[in-house]
Amino acid sequence: MSAANARRVEPSVEVPISVTVNGETVETTVAARQLLADFLREELRLTGTHVGCEQGICGACTINLDGEPVRSCIMLAAQVDGSSIITVEGLSAQGLGPLQQAFKDNHGLQCGFCTPGFLMTLSTVDPDEYPGTAGIREAISGNLCRCTGYGGIIRAVRTAWDRPDHG
Amino acid sequence: MKPPPLSYSRPHSLDEALDLLAEHGDEARPLAGGQSLVPMLNHRLSRPGLLIDIGAIAQLQRMERTESGWLIGATVTQRRLERDGTGGCDLLRLAVPFIGHRQIRARGTVGGSIAHADPAAELPAVALTLDATMVAAGPDGEREIDAASFFVGPYMNSLAEGELLSHVVFGEVPPTARCSFREFARRKGDFAVAGVAAAVATDDGSVTDARLTAFAVGSNPVRLSAAEGVLAGRSIDSALADAAEAAAAEIEPWDDIHGSAQYRRQLIATLTKRALQDVAP
Incomplete structure (x- = not known):
């Protein structure tokens, strides 16, 4: 049996995990106290996941965990044993994906710090659950941007999700 | 802003936990989901030596319907409730x-939210x-602990x-019951300044069973029993103003940076009125 789903009742400060990140299986040991965001950035060198507030407010660290958008700064790396993760690096194999291109074309970013979080939220949720412009606002309500005033981001999502201006 | 040194365990059975x-x-x-606990660890407001991760305990x-109502396991996520619902009102x-x-809802759990007992929390x-x-x-x-005696203070x-x-x-509500949930917060997703369920x-046309709860206006959520009494036997329309007034009078809100006690009383009156309009037949 691999580290994945192994019974680990005995408390320990080092925790073996097996996790799929952007399609690749990673088997390693993490410190029990290590945050998932820090594991991705410091151990796997996937620095596209940004750490903003470190208290689950700003959304910059959002990743796709088993098909749900999740804040990686308020999760422990130890908790993702057996899971599958997509980070912003995994969004597109080559160049920019359609959502990323729409952000670029519509002024959906300025400094870019919050952008990976927005991209991961928007690429993980089902657009049908968030209809119209109100739905787009709802979908991005858990991500903070201090540059754009959100107008460019909403235009970008309208383009990516193929929605008319007034919907 | 990192958790303190600690050890971790992930038991697969309740007995082991x-x-x-x-x-x-x-x-x-x-x-559980860690959506309150991990921020508290990051802030070092909580310094446990050991975390017992109950997320792998099947x-x-x-989540199932039983004779006494909907049974929801402690680690059922809020997202799962949002997606699957429980039927009825x-x-x-x-x-x-x-x-x-x-x-937050993707990880946050029903049991975690209830055990955390945040005065402003919805569940x-x-x-x-x-x-x-x-x-x-x-x-x-x-x-078994009934809800009225489970919450014994803020976060307790x-x-x-x-x-x-x-x-x-x-518990189940009567089949003819209608439900409403109203909350006021400064921004989408913020903690409630006041709310009514x-x-x-x-x-x-006459009220046969009225349940009203106010939250974020005291140490714990409170049943608005005076307002419930006002509604009994009357039509919602005719009792609307009296019920709202009773609700505002019976709570014991506090002043804080989000609003004064007086403001919260007004919010509760308004939210009670709106919630009752929502459930009027």
């Missing part, structure tokens, strides 16, 4: 979208409205040392 809790006592904290992930499903944001208010029964698992087996519950919240049974049944 309870053994660990018994062995480590005060040093240990159960970890028994705590049950479904106060749970109405309340869930107000919990933080989608990213404790739903539990109180639906006369839920909290089922604690401990070294001597299960113990009546679980005993060595006990875990195993599941919650949310309502489940009201009528027969031929």
Whole structure:
């Protein structure tokens, strides 16, 4: 049996995990106290996941965990044993994906710090659950941007999700 | 802004979790979705020596309709409730979208929110409205705690040392009941400044069963029993203003940076009125 789903009742400060990140299986040991965001950035060198507030407010660290958008700064790396993760690096194999291109074309970013979080939220949720412009606002309500005033981001999502201006 | 040094365990059965809790006592904290606990660890507001991750215990992930109501396991996520719902007038499903944001609900759990007992939290208010029964698992087996005696202060519950919240049974409302969940917050996803949950049944225009709960206006959610009394036997329309006035009078809100006590009374009057309009036949 691999580290994945192994019974680990005995408390320990080092925790073996097996996790799929952007399609690749990673088997390693993490410190029990290590945050998932820090594991991705410091151990796997996937620095596209940004750490903003470190208290689950700003959304910059959002990743796709088993098909749900999740804040990686308020999760422990130890908790993702057996899971599958997509980070912003995994969004597109080559160049920019359609959502990323729409952000670029519509002024959906300025400094870019919050952008990976927005991209991961928007690429993980089902657009049908968030209809119209109100739905787009709802979908991005858990991500903070201090540059754009959100107008460019909403235009970008309208383009990516193929929605008319007034919907 | 990082968790303090700690050890971690991920038992696969409730018995193993309870053994660990018994062995480590005060040093240990159960970890469910972690959406409140991990921020508290980051802030060093909580410094447990051991986290017992209860996320891999299948028994705590049950969600089923029983004779006494909907049984929801402690680690059922809020997202799962939002997606699957529980049928009927479904106060749970109405309340869930107000919990933080989608990213929080993806990990946040029903048991975690209820055990955390945040005065501004939505699910404790739903539990109180639906006369839920909290089922604690401990070294001597299960113990039932009714919602009214579970919340004993801000962030305080009546679980005993060595006990875990195993599941919650949310009571059923009469089949004709209609539900509403109203909350005011400064921004989408913020903690509530004030909120009201309502489940009201009528027969031929007269109220036969009224349940109203206010939250974020005191140490714990409170049933608005005076307003419920005002509604009994009357039509919602005719009792609307009296019920709102009674609700505002019976709460004991406080002043803080989000609003004065007087402001909260006005919010509760308005939210009560709107919730009752929502449930009027």
